Amino acid sequence: MATTGSTGAPVALGEGDAYAVSDNSGFRTPLDIAGHPAIADEPVARGGTDAGPSPYGMLSAALAACTAMTLHAYAKLKGLPVTAIRVLVRHEKVHEIDCERCETDAGAKVDRLERTLWIDGTLDDGARARLLQIAERCPVHRTLQGSVRIVTRVG
Secondary structure, X not given: OOOXXXXXXXXXXXXXXXXXXXXXXXXXXXXXXXXXXXXXXXXXXXXXXXXXXXXXXXXXXXXHHHHHHHHHHHHHHHOOOEEEEEEEEEEEEEOOOOOXXXXXXXXXXXXXXXXXXXXXXXXXXXXXXXXXXXXXXXXXXXXXXXXXXXXXXXX
């Protein structure tokens, strides 16, 4: 996929950058993620062709991958006998008791990401507890928990 702007000039992508092209053929959207091709789509039930993960699926994948990488790096650094790390992230929209708009907007929902970790290896309870703390420190987790500002402009 040619990564170009509206003038046809190449767009340079760095780490963490993504480029999407919608050509009016539905939800199937080719992506260039810092030089790595991918496809995003929606499930058939939502009008897509299920040719790739949904945008929310990619968000969940980003958190799952970052968590696994962060835990692996920490375990290696500390010499922990970890043989495998598996991470499941599920995304859903839920009604929350503390939702700011719930009293005025009956349809108000908040995004919820539920993360489950499986850490294989001979670890004591203290090491497992520490790995759980480290999971909270993965960069994508911190980004999602922090204040994100999205600036949109026309190129």
